[in-house]
Amino acid sequence: MYGRKVKLRFFFIILILLTLILSTFLILRSLEENVVYFQSPSEIKVISEINKKKIRIGGMVKVDSISMATKEIKFIITDFKNEINVIYSGVVPNLFTEGKGVVAEGYLKDKNFFLATKILAKHDENYMPPEVKAALEEK
Amino acid sequence: MASLIGFYSLIFGLCVSFLIIFFSIKNFKNSHIFDKKIISFTFLQFFFVIVSFLGLILSFVHSDFSNQTVFNHSHTTKPLFYKISGTWGNHEGSLLLWLLVLTLFIFLFLLKSKNQSKKYRILTLLFQQIIIIGFFIFVIKTSNPFNYIFPVPKEGLGLNPILQDPALAIHPPILYLGYVGTSIIFSSTLAATSLNYISKEWAKHIKQWILISWIFLTLGILLGSIWAYYELGWGGFWFWDPVENVSLMPWLALTSLLHCILVLEKRLVLTSWVVVLSISTFTLSMCGTFLVRSGILNSVHTFANDPERGLFILIFLFCLVFLSLFIFFFFHKTQNKDSNSFFWLSKETSILINNWFMIYFLSVVLIGTTYPIFLEVISSEKISVGPPFYNKLIIPFLIPFLLAMAIGPKLNWIKSDLKKKFYLILFLIISLLLSVIIIKSLNINFLVNTILVTSAFYLFFITLRDFFIKGFKNLSQNLTHFGFSLLILSILFNNIFSTEIITNLKIGETFKTDKYKIIFENIEQKDEQNFKAIIGKFNIENSDGKTEILKPELRIYNQPTIVTSEADIKTNFLVDKFITMNLVQNQDYFNIRYQIKPFMLWIWFSVLLISFGGLISLFKKKYEV
Numbered sequence: 134m135y136g137r138k139v140k141l142r143f144f145f146i147i148l149i150l151l152t153l154i155l156s157t158f159l160i161l162r163s164l165e166e167n168v169v170y171f172q173s174p175s176e177i178k179v180i181s182e183i184n185k186k187k188i189r190i191g192g193m194v195k196v197d198s199i200s201m202a203t204k205e206i207k208f209i210i211t212d213f214k215n216e217i218n219v220i221y222s223g224v225v226p227n228l229f230t231e232g233k234g235v236v237a238e239g240y241l242k243d244k245n246f247f248l249a250t251k252i253l254a255k256h257d258e259n260y261m262p263p264e265v266k267a268a269l270e271e272k
Numbered sequence: 273m274a275s276l277i278g279f280y281s282l283i284f285g286l287c288v289s290f291l292i293i294f295f296s297i298k299n300f301k302n303s304h305i306f307d308k309k310i311i312s313f314t315f316l317q318f319f320f321v322i323v324s325f326l327g328l329i330l331s332f333v334h335s336d337f338s339n340q341t342v343f344n345h346s347h348t349t350k351p352l353f354y355k356i357s358g359t360w361g362n363h364e365g366s367l368l369l370w371l372l373v374l375t376l377f378i379f380l381f382l383l384k385s386k387n388q389s390k391k392y393r394i395l396t397l398l399f400q401q402i403i404i405i406g407f408f409i410f411v412i413k414t415s416n417p418f419n420y421i422f423p424v425p426k427e428g429l430g431l432n433p434i435l436q437d438p439a440l441a442i443h444p445p446i447l448y449l450g451y452v453g454t455s456i457i458f459s460s461t462l463a464a465t466s467l468n469y470i471s472k473e474w475a476k477h478i479k480q481w482i483l484i485s486w487i488f489l490t491l492g493i494l495l496g497s498i499w500a501y502y503e504l505g506w507g508g509f510w511f512w513d514p515v516e517n518v519s520l521m522p523w524l525a526l527t528s529l530l531h532c533i534l535v536l537e538k539r540l541v542l543t544s545w546v547v548v549l550s551i552s553t554f555t556l557s558m559c560g561t562f563l564v565r566s567g568i569l570n571s572v573h574t575f576a577n578d579p580e581r582g583l584f585i586l587i588f589l590f591c592l593v594f595l596s597l598f599i600f601f602f603f604h605k606t607q608n609k610d611s612n613s614f615f616w617l618s619k620e621t622s623i624l625i626n627n628w629f630m631i632y633f634l635s636v637v638l639i640g641t642t643y644p645i646f647l648e649v650i651s652s653e654k655i656s657v658g659p660p661f662y663n664k665l666i667i668p669f670l671i672p673f674l675l676a677m678a679i680g681p682k683l684n685w686i687k688s689d690l691k692k693k694f695y696l697i698l699f700l701i702i703s704l705l706l707s708v709i710i711i712k713s714l715n716i717n718f719l720v721n722t723i724l725v726t727s728a729f730y731l732f733f734i735t736l737r738d739f740f741i742k743g744f745k746n747l748s749q750n751l752t753h754f755g756f757s758l759l760i761l762s763i764l765f766n767n768i769f770s771t772e773i774i775t776n777l778k779i780g781e782t783f784k785t786d787k788y789k790i791i792f793e794n795i796e797q798k799d800e801q802n803f804k805a806i807i808g809k810f811n812i813e814n815s816d817g818k819t820e821i822l823k824p825e826l827r828i829y830n831q832p833t834i835v836t837s838e839a840d841i842k843t844n845f846l847v848d849k850f851i852t853m854n855l856v857q858n859q860d861y862f863n864i865r866y867q868i869k870p871f872m873l874w875i876w877f878s879v880l881l882i883s884f885g886g887l888i889s890l891f892k893k894k895y896e897v
Contacts, residue, residue, distance in 0.1 A: 227826075231858070
C-alpha cells in the first residue's frame, strides 16, 4: 500500500489540476461571453442576421450629421463607403467632433440603426484608441 | 549644453557598468573581503545617471528646443512646475527615470547589505548590472532623450494637457520606485538561488526590499487612480484599462510574494514559491513596460509608437526570463525535510490559499489584458475585454478570499485548531445579520450582494477586534487587512449607491428628475497662462430643497490645442458630487454628467491605510510574531 504521505500528495496534485482546469474553463467561457467585437459600417451592411451581442463600430463622424436634444445625440458614422445612424444618450468625449474618428459601443437595432451605450474618441492627436487609429488609416 | 553633458554622462554611466562587472568578477574569485572600490563605482554610475537626469531637467527648465525631447514635450508658456514634471512625462525621460531608479536601488542595496555574504552581494550586483546595461543600451540606442535638432525651433509642441496635473507630476516617480524597485528583488533572488543562500536571515533582509517596492507601488497606483478619477472625467476609480492592469499585475505578484516571504522568514518553507514569484514580479513589470511602450496597447501611457523599441524590450525580456529560468531549474535546491511539512489547518496553508487566489486574480487580469492582442495577431479580429469580464471572474472569488484573510491570521504555524475560537462564528453571524439588514432595504440582487458584504464586514470586524485585543501586536498586518476590508466595503457601497444623471442642456435650461433639479445658470470665460477656460455654473437642487453650486470647466489649451474638461467635485466625508460638462462642435447644447458617488474618500483613505500598514512593518521589525 502507499503511505499516507503519498496519498496526500496525490490528492493535492489532483486538487491543483482540477483547480487549474476549472479556472481555465471559467476564464475562457467568460471571455467568450464578454468580449466586444469591432466592426466597420461596411461590415455591418453584409451581416446576415442582427446579433443581440454588444459590439463596437468605428469610423468617422459624418460632417453635419450631429444633432442634439436634451435626451439624446444622433449622428452618423461613416467609413466613406457605408454609413450607419447612431442614437446615443450619455457622455461624449471632448474630441467627439464632426469629421473626426469615433468608436461607438452598443447594440444594433437593425442594419441602419445603432443604439450606443458608450462613445470613445481620440484623446488628442497622439493618443487614440487603436480602433480609431485603424479606422483613420483605412480611410 | 546641458543636453550634451547629459548625453555624455549616459555614455560614461554605461562604461562604468563594464568597470563594475570587471572588478566584481575579480573580487568574486579572489579575495575574501568585499572590495570597497565596487561601492564607489556603483555610486559613480548612479551619479552619472543623476547628472544626465538633471541635464534633461535643466533643458526642460530652460526650454532648450535644440533638444528633441524638450521640443516635443514642452512649451515656453508652460508653468515651471510642469516644465519639470514634463521631464518624465514622455517616453525618453521616463526611461531615464527607470535607469535612475535601477542604479539608485543597487547602490542602496550595497550600502544596506553589509551583513550579507560577499559572494551574494557581488552576484546581486552583477545581475542588476545586466538589467542596467540592457536599459542603458535601450535608452542610448532607441530612445535617446538628448537628440539634437537643427535648425533650432522657436517654440516647442507642448505637453499633453491631461498630464499637466499635480497628481500626475508625482505619479511616475512614486510608481517607478515600486515598479522598478522589483528589479532588486529579482536580482537578489537570482543571486541567492544560485549560491543556495536562501535562509531565514535572507528572507528577513529581502523582506525590507519587498516592502519598499510594495509601498511605493501601492501609492503609485493610488495616485494614478485618483488622477484618472478627476482628470479623465469618467467618474470612476478603476476602469480595467490595459494600462491600469499592467500596474496591477506586478502588485498582485508582489503582494503574494510579501506573504510568502513571511512564511519563509518564520518557517523556511515555500522557497520555490518565493523564487518563482520574485522572477514573475519583475517579469510582469518588464512586460508592462513592453506592452505600453511598444504601442501595442494604446493609452495615455503610449508616448510614441516605435516597433524598434518594442522589439528591443521583448528580446531583452526573453533573455532575462531565460536566464532566470535557467538559474531556477539548475541551481535551485528544495529543502524537502520532514520537519518542514505542515498540517492542513495552519497559517502556512492559509497563506498558500491566499497565494492561489492572488495568482488566479493575476491570471484573470493577464488573460484579459493580453487576449485581445493575441487574437488580433492570430485572426486579425479586433476585440476588447471590458469590465464585465473582470467583474464576473473576480468578484465571486473575493468572498472566500476575504474569509481566508480574516481567519488565516488567527491560525498558528504548523498546526492549528479552531477550539476556543467561537468568536469567529459569532462575528460571522453578526456580519451576516448586518448585511441582510442593509441589503434588504435596497432594490438590488440580494444573494450576491449579501454574501459579498457579509464577507467584507466579517474581515472588517475581525480586524477591528484585533486592534482592541492585541493592540500593537501584529499591527501592520492587521492594519493592511483592515484597510483592505474597508476598501472592499467602500467599493461595494460605492457601486450600490452611485447614481448619475446624463443630459444635454443649453445655457439657462433646467433638467428635472424626481430627486434632483439641475439648473444650468451661465458660463463665463477666463484666460490663464497656458489655457482658456469656459466655466459653467450649475445650481443643483435636492428634493429636500438644499442647493449646491458646482462649476465644471472646459479648458482649451493653447499648446497643443486640446480641449479638456475639468470636473468639479464637491467632496465630503460620505459622498462625492461630481459634475462634468462637454461641448459638442457647432451645437448649442452642453453635454452634462452629474454623478453622486458615495464613499469615494474612503476608497482613497483605505488604500492609504494599506500602504501605511506596510510602512509600519518596514520600521517595526522587532515586534513581529
